[in-house]
Amino acid sequence: MSNTLAIETQNLGRIYKLRGSKKETRKELIALQDVNLTVQRGELFGLLGPNGAGKTTLIKVLTTLLSPTSGWARVAGADVNREPDLVRPRINMVSGGESSGYGLLTVKENLWMFSQFYGAPSKEANERIEALLEMVGMKDRMHTKSSDLSTGLRQKMNIVRGFLTDPEVLFLDEPTLGLDVGASRDVRKFIIEWLKADRERTLLLTTHYMVEADELCDRVAIINKGKVLACDTPTALKQRLQKDVTFEIETSPLNGLTLPMMESQPEVKKAALTDIEDGARWKLSLVEESALARVFNLFAQKDIKVMNLNKRQPTLEDVFVDLVGRSMAEEESNEST
Amino acid sequence: MQTSTSWRSFRMAAWLGWLIESNWTDPFLFAIYSIVKPLSGAAILVIMYGIISGGNFNTPLFPYIYLGNAFYIYVGAVMTGVSWAVVDDREHYKTLKYMYIAPIYIPVYLLGRGVARFITGSIAVFITIVAGVLFLKVPLKLAEINWGLFLVTLILGVVMLALLGLLLAGVTLTVARHEGFIGEATAGALYIFSGAVFPLDVLPEWLRPIGYFMPTTYWLELLRRSLVGNVAQAFPTLSNFTNMEILGIMLGLSIFFGVISVQVFRYCDAIARERGLIDHTTNY
Ligand SMILES: Nc1ncnc2c1ncn2[C@@H]1O[C@H](COP(=O)(O)OP(=O)(O)OP(=O)(O)O)[C@@H](O)[C@H]1O
Ligand SMILES: [Mg+2]
Numbered sequence: 001m002s003n004t005l006a007i008e009t010q011n012l013g014r015i016y017k018l019r020g021s022k023k024e025t026r027k028e029l030i031a032l033q034d035v036n037l038t039v040q041r042g043e044l045f046g047l048l049g050p051n052g053a054g055k056t057t058l059i060k061v062l063t064t065l066l067s068p069t070s071g072w073a074r075v076a077g078a079d080v081n082r083e084p085d086l087v088r089p090r091i092n093m094v095s096g097g098e099s100s101g102y103g104l105l106t107v108k109e110n111l112w113m114f115s116q117f118y119g120a121p122s123k124e125a126n127e128r129i130e131a132l133l134e135m136v137g138m139k140d141r142m143h144t145k146s147s148d149l150s151t152g153l154r155q156k157m158n159i160v161r162g163f164l165t166d167p168e169v170l171f172l173d174e175p176t177l178g179l180d181v182g183a184s185r186d187v188r189k190f191i192i193e194w195l196k197a198d199r200e201r202t203l204l205l206t207t208h209y210m211v212e213a214d215e216l217c218d219r220v221a222i223i224n225k226g227k228v229l230a231c232d233t234p235t236a237l238k239q240r241l242q243k244d245v246t247f248e249i250e251t252s253p254l255n256g257l258t259l260p261m262m263e264s265q266p267e268v269k270k271a272a273l274t275d276i277e278d279g280a281r282w283k284l285s286l287v288e289e290s291a292l293a294r295v296f297n298l299f300a301q302k303d304i305k306v307m308n309l310n311k312r313q314p315t316l317e318d319v320f321v322d323l324v325g326r327s328m329a330e331e332e333s334n335e336s337t
Numbered sequence: 338m339q340t341s342t343s344w345r346s347f348r349m350a351a352w353l354g355w356l357i358e359s360n361w362t363d364p365f366l367f368a369i370y371s372i373v374k375p376l377s378g379a380a381i382l383v384i385m386y387g388i389i390s391g392g393n394f395n396t397p398l399f400p401y402i403y404l405g406n407a408f409y410i411y412v413g414a415v416m417t418g419v420s421w422a423v424v425d426d427r428e429h430y431k432t433l434k435y436m437y438i439a440p441i442y443i444p445v446y447l448l449g450r451g452v453a454r455f456i457t458g459s460i461a462v463f464i465t466i467v468a469g470v471l472f473l474k475v476p477l478k479l480a481e482i483n484w485g486l487f488l489v490t491l492i493l494g495v496v497m498l499a500l501l502g503l504l505l506a507g508v509t510l511t512v513a514r515h516e517g518f519i520g521e522a523t524a525g526a527l528y529i530f531s532g533a534v535f536p537l538d539v540l541p542e543w544l545r546p547i548g549y550f551m552p553t554t555y556w557l558e559l560l561r562r563s564l565v566g567n568v569a570q571a572f573p574t575l576s577n578f579t580n581m582e583i584l585g586i587m588l589g590l591s592i593f594f595g596v597i598s599v600q601v602f603r604y605c606d607a608i609a610r611e612r613g614l615i616d617h618t619t620n621y
Contacts, residue, residue, distance in 0.1 A: 016613065017612075057613075060613065060616070063434075063438050064437070064438060064610075065434055065437060065438065065610065065613075065615050065616060066610060066611075066613045066615075067607075067610045067611045085440070088438050088439065088440045089440035091438065092438070093434075093435070093438055095434075098431055099431070100430060100431035100432050100435065101430065101431075101432065102353065102356075102357070102430050102432065103430070104356065104357065104360045105353075105356060109356075113349055113352070113353060114435070114439065116345060116348075116349045117345065117346070117349055117436070117439040117440070117441050118439060118440060119341070119342075119345055119440070161435070
C-alpha cells in the first residue's frame with residue numbers, strides 16, 4: 001500500500017462540449033490538456049492557477065465525479081474512471097465557497113450521517129466529530145441547525161466532513177475561499193496538523209492565493225489554461241528567478257538624486273521611485289547582490305541616509321508572471337472577457 | 338455488491354429522507370397536511386363522480402374509482418420520492434457530489450430516500466380508504482379481505498414503483514436543468530393508462546396496449562380484487578384472468594421494468610459523469 005503513489009496522472013485530458021444557442025456550432029473547451037502529475041504519499045500538494053485554469057476540473061476527475069476524455073489517473077492505487085468503487089472509500093473532498101449540507105439537520109447530524117455512509121461505528125464517529133469541531137472552534141455550534149450557520153461556519157463544517165472520514169487522500173478545492181483571515185489561518189493550521197499526525201496521509205488542495213500555496217505546500221503545480229506549466233517545491237520554483245536581485249530601500253529626502261540618474265548606473269537593471277513621508281522609496285533590480293555597494297556609494301555622495309533596506313524575495317506570483325508573461329489577476333480579467 | 342454497503346446506503350438514506358419529509362416546524366400542521374391533502378384529492382373525485390353518475394354511488398364503478406384513486410397515491414409518492422432526491426441533493430442541498438464520492442451504492446441510496454414518501458403515502462392511502470368506508474359506503478369488509486394477496490401485491494407493487502423511480506432518477510441525473518416535474522409527469526401519464534379511475538375499455542382501442550403493458554394496471558386490479566373481490570371482478574378488462582394469472586403478469590412486467598430501470602440508471606449515470614452533470618447546479 002505505502003509503496004504506491006497517492007496520485008498519478010498520465011496525459012490526462014478533459015474537453016467540455018459547450019452547447020450554446022442552437023444556431024451556434026458546437027464548441028469545445030479544453031479544460032485539461034496532457035496533465036502528468038505524481039503525488040507521493042504524505043505530500044501536501046498544491047494546484048495554483050487563476051480562475052478557469054482547470055483546477056476544479058482536475059479535482060473532479062480525481063474524485064471520480066467526471067470522466068477524463070483522454071489519458072488516465074490513479075488515486076490511492078486505483079483507476080478513477082474504471083475502478084471508482086475502489087477509489088471512493090479512500091478519498092474525500094471538500095469544495096470551498098459553497099454552502100452545502102442539509103440545512104434542517106444540526107451540524108452534528110450532518111457530520112454523523114456522512115460518517116455512517118463511510119461505515120464508521122457510531123460511537124467512534126461521535127467522538128471524532130466532537131474532537132474535530134473542537135479543533136475548528138465550533139464545538140458550541142454542534143447542535144445548531146446548519147441552516148442557521150453563517151456561510152463561513154458552514155464551510156468549516158464542510159471541511160470537518162472531509163477530515164472526518166480519515167481519507168488516505170483528501171482533496172480540498174479552495175478550502176479558504178470566503179473565510180476571514182482568522183478562519184483561514186485556523187484551517188491552514190489544521191491541515192498541517194492533520195498531515196503531521198500520520199505520514200501516510202496525502203492532501204491535494206487548489207488555491208489561487210499565492211501565499212497559501214507558498215506557506216502550506218510541499219510541492220506546487222502551476223496550472224494555466226488546462227496545462228501544468230511547472231511543478232516543484234515552492235523554493236525551487238522561486239529559485240528559478242533568483243538571477244535578479246530586488247531590493248526595497250527607504251531613504252531620507254533625495255538632495256537632487258533623480259530616477260534617471262539611478263537608472264543610468266550600469267548595475268541597475270530596473271528602478272522605481274515613490275515618494276514617502278520624509279523621504280523616498282526605491283525599488284531596484286540589480287544584476288547581482290554586490291552591486292548594492294555602488295548604490296550605497298551613490299547615496300553617500302548625495303548625503304542621503306538609508307533608513308530601511310529590504311531584500312525582496314521572489315514570490316510564486318513572480319514565478320507565475322515569469323511562466324505566463326502576465327500576472328494572475330491579468331490572466332483572470334482576460335479570461336472573463 | 339456487498340450487503341453491508343447496501344444496507345448502510347439504504348438505512349442512512351431512509352433516515353435522511355424521513356427527516357427531510359417530516360421537517361415541519363409544527364407536527365400538528367404536518368398531521369393536518371397528511372390528512373387533508375389526500376382527502377381533498379378524493380373529495381374532488383367523489384364530487385365529479387357524483388355529478389356524472391347522477392349521484393349513484395351503489396354501482397361497482399364507484400369503489401373501482403375510489404380504490405384506484407386511493408392506491409394511486411403510492412405511484413406519485415414512491416416514484417417521485419426516489420427521483421426527486423436527485424434534484425433535491427444536487428440543486429438544493431448541493432450534496433449529491435459528496436454522496437457520489439462516498440463508498441455507498443447510489444441507486445440503493447436513492448431507493449432509501451423514497452422510504453419516507455412511502456410511509457407518508459401509506460398514511461394517506463389508509464386515511465382515504467377509511468374515509469371511503471365510513472362516509473361513502475365503499476363496500477369493504479374486513480372479514481372478506483384477501484390479506485395474503487393484498488400484502489404480496491402491495492409489497493411487489495411498491496418495489497416496482499421504486500424501481501421505476503430509479504429510472505426517472507437516472508433521467509433526471511442527465512438533465513442539466515431543474516426538471517423536477519419528470520416524476521409528476523410520468524405519474525400523471527400512468528394515471529390515464531393504468532385504469533386508476535376508469536377501466537381501460539374506456540380508452541380508444543389503439544391506446545389500450547399501453548395500459549396492458551403497464552405493471553401498474555395489474556397492480557391496481559389486484560389490490561381492488563384483494564379488498565373488494567367480487568365487486569372488482571365485475572369489470573370486463575381483466576375478468577378472464579384469475580388472481581394468480583394477474584399476479585404472474587405483474588411479476589413478469591415488474592421484473593422486465595426493473596431490469597430496464599437499473600440499466601437505464603447505469604447508462605445515465607455514465608452519461609452524467611461524462612458530461613460533468615453530477616454537481617451541476619442551475620442557480621436559477
Ligand atoms: N460543466 C462544464 N461545462 C463546460 N465548461 C466547463 C464546465 N466546468 C468547467 N468548465 C470550463 O472549464 C474551464 C476550467 O474550469 P475549472 O472550474 O476547472 O477552473 P478552476 O481552475 O477551478 O477555476 P476557479 O479558480 O474559477 O475555480 C473553465 O473555462 C470553465 O469555464
Ligand atoms: Mg474551481
